[in-house]
Amino acid sequence: MPTMSHAPWWKSGVIYQIYLRSFQDSNGDGIGDVQGIIQRLDYLKWLGIDAVWVTPFYPSPMADFGYDVSDHTNIDPIFGTLADVDRLIQCLHDSNLKILVDFVAAHTSDQHPWFIESRSSPSNPKQDWYIWKDPTPEGGLPNNWIGRFDGLSAWEWEPKREQYYLHSFLKEQPDINWRSNGAKQAMLDVLHFWLQRGIDGIRVDAAYRALKDPQFRDNPVNPDWHPGMEPSDRLFEVFSKNIPEIHDYNRMLRSLVEKYDGDRLLMAELYKSLEEIVKHYGANDEFHLPLNSELMSSDCQWNAEYVREVVDRYERLLPEGAWPNWSLSNHDKHRVASRIGIAQARIGMMLLLTLRGTPTIYYGEELGMEDAWIPSEHIQDPWEIKAPGIGVGRDTERTPMLWDNSPHAGFCPESVPPWLPITYDYSHLHVKAQQQDSRSFLSLTRALLRLRRQHSVLQLGDYIALYSPSQLFCYRRFNENSELIIALNFSSEYQEWVLPIEFRHQSTVLLSTFMDRHGGKLGDILELRGNEGLVIQRCSQSSDTD
Ligand code: GLC
Numbered sequence: 001m002p003t004m005s006h007a008p009w010w011k012s013g014v015i016y017q018i019y020l021r022s023f024q025d026s027n028g029d030g031i032g033d034v035q036g037i038i039q040r041l042d043y044l045k046w047l048g049i050d051a052v053w054v055t056p057f058y059p060s061p062m063a064d065f066g067y068d069v070s071d072h073t074n075i076d077p078i079f080g081t082l083a084d085v086d087r088l089i090q091c092l093h094d095s096n097l098k099i100l101v102d103f104v105a106a107h108t109s110d111q112h113p114w115f116i117e118s119r120s121s122p123s124n125p126k127q128d129w130y131i132w133k134d135p136t137p138e139g140g141l142p143n144n145w146i147g148r149f150d151g152l153s154a155w156e157w158e159p160k161r162e163q164y165y166l167h168s169f170l171k172e173q174p175d176i177n178w179r180s181n182g183a184k185q186a187m188l189d190v191l192h193f194w195l196q197r198g199i200d201g202i203r204v205d206a207a208y209r210a211l212k213d214p215q216f217r218d219n220p221v222n223p224d225w226h227p228g229m230e231p232s233d234r235l236f237e238v239f240s241k242n243i244p245e246i247h248d249y250n251r252m253l254r255s256l257v258e259k260y261d262g263d264r265l266l267m268a269e270l271y272k273s274l275e276e277i278v279k280h281y282g283a284n285d286e287f288h289l290p291l292n293s294e295l296m297s298s299d300c301q302w303n304a305e306y307v308r309e310v311v312d313r314y315e316r317l318l319p320e321g322a323w324p325n326w327s328l329s330n331h332d333k334h335r336v337a338s339r340i341g342i343a344q345a346r347i348g349m350m351l352l353l354t355l356r357g358t359p360t361i362y363y364g365e366e367l368g369m370e371d372a373w374i375p376s377e378h379i380q381d382p383w384e385i386k387a388p389g390i391g392v393g394r395d396t397e398r399t400p401m402l403w404d405n406s407p408h409a410g411f412c413p414e415s416v417p418p419w420l421p422i423t424y425d426y427s428h429l430h431v432k433a434q435q436q437d438s439r440s441f442l443s444l445t446r447a448l449l450r451l452r453r454q455h456s457v458l459q460l461g462d463y464i465a466l467y468s469p470s471q472l473f474c475y476r477r478f479n480e481n482s483e484l485i486i487a488l489n490f491s492s493e494y495q496e497w498v499l500p501i502e503f504r505h506q507s508t509v510l511l512s513t514f515m516d517r518h519g520g521k522l523g524d525i526l527e528l529r530g531n532e533g534l535v536i537q538r539c540s541q542s543s544d545t546d
Helices: 034-039 039-047 082-094 115-118 181-196 246-258 274-281 306-319 336-340 344-354 382-386 431-437 442-454 454-459
Strands: 017-018 051-054 098-104 155-158 164-166 201-205 265-270 325-326 360-362 460-468 470-480 483-489 495-498 507-512 518-524 523-527 533-538
Touching: 017 523, 034 039, 034 051, 034 082, 039 082, 039 442, 051 201, 082 098, 098 265, 098 274, 115 518, 164 181, 181 246, 201 460, 246 274, 274 306, 325 344, 344 360, 344 442, 344 470, 344 483, 344 533, 431 442, 442 454, 442 507, 454 470, 483 523, 523 533
Parallel strands: 017 051, 017 360, 051 098, 098 201, 201 265, 325 360
Antiparallel strands: 155 164, 460 470, 470 483, 483 533, 495 523, 507 518, 507 533
């Protein structure tokens, strides 16, 4: 078992995802920026997270809000300057915090100079940096692949070359050809650029899309597709993503990152089943942390049996030495408090911060922030615009961080509208109010983060599920010195649970999700109120605090 001294920081640490546009505006344009993060550093330190993952800050026409990069080694003026990012890295490091950035690997903006050159003629030095194909002999599209956002053809005609280019997302996001040596080298240089600047790791965006089937075969048709489903689900993306060769690509990225000292972290966005994501660890030579989206998927059923099955399946599937990741929401998925309700969101936070593995917290999740309703005239997300009304829109989970009770919640000055509106009553939800309330959601999140630091068993200890009634999920976290039990009531009803024998009359409550129960000796039976989660410690043990 790894001990604190030689486990890399990212195994014991907690990652906090900052959706840059929405965290803090420092220059009064209604859009969050890099200086804004620096201004909120004290909050991040106070909260007790270990690393921030910042979504793309690179120059971009913002067709997909920064996931359409037009210069990989600079900063969009909306967000600041390269000097600001250098300062951010420095300030975070001075505060003993790490920084992770997005590496948008599978596509660029159509305004990227590489693409402008590549599209200019069939013969130019970058002609193969993107995926170009001739029409079929009959004059048709190269194959049946469709775009993720609109479900329409993923091929766009370029008259200057008389060829089609591939775009897996918007037509403003042409796919990079990683099989071109020139493009590959240029992208790897981008990685070196950021690693040399001192970042502590990267999240590889759409990692599974970097390589395509060499023969560009048609994707099979999904016979069960019907209107109302996501447009791109009309096909099974067998040949356009996650092809077997992707593991060579993963290994290439890993070997590059390994050249740098200081335990740099290689995370990957996959949005795949657990069975699939575990393959992306390789033999400890692919990603350190393929991100696990199981508990944020729209298929996730929030009940004890379902969640327990997910946790146990993941633990079973993980290859030797592989480390888990847990997340409840992100900038592409609806906020957890909206999916499961605010009462259960507290259970979610306790689960997130007490399971074995590295947790990622999405900004605002520590407050119990919910999705916002976005009036149609304010809709920004290209996905919602392309596929309206079926629930794919992501503006809802990207609204400004709630700092205080002022008109724009302290995110931006009162005189400018924030880029997305705050359409709900946040008077009791904002940071300032919650900091003054010892039982608030924020106080719970912070207490859990503190507990993780005090009890190394929560950071690096083992996990085993315990037998419990169907509405409870109970598990043990243990190492050679210490044992904790986490008991989570997924129902709104009172529940009882007979404690394991060695905990009877020998255990005490460390923390309740209600923040009103601490200490005292427990008997044989553990009583949980509806929606309550508890962390319990065996009190005969010497404290594991460090
Ligand atoms: C990733 C990002 C998402 C973006 C997409 C296309 O999935 O997380 O926000 O829209 O890539 O770039």
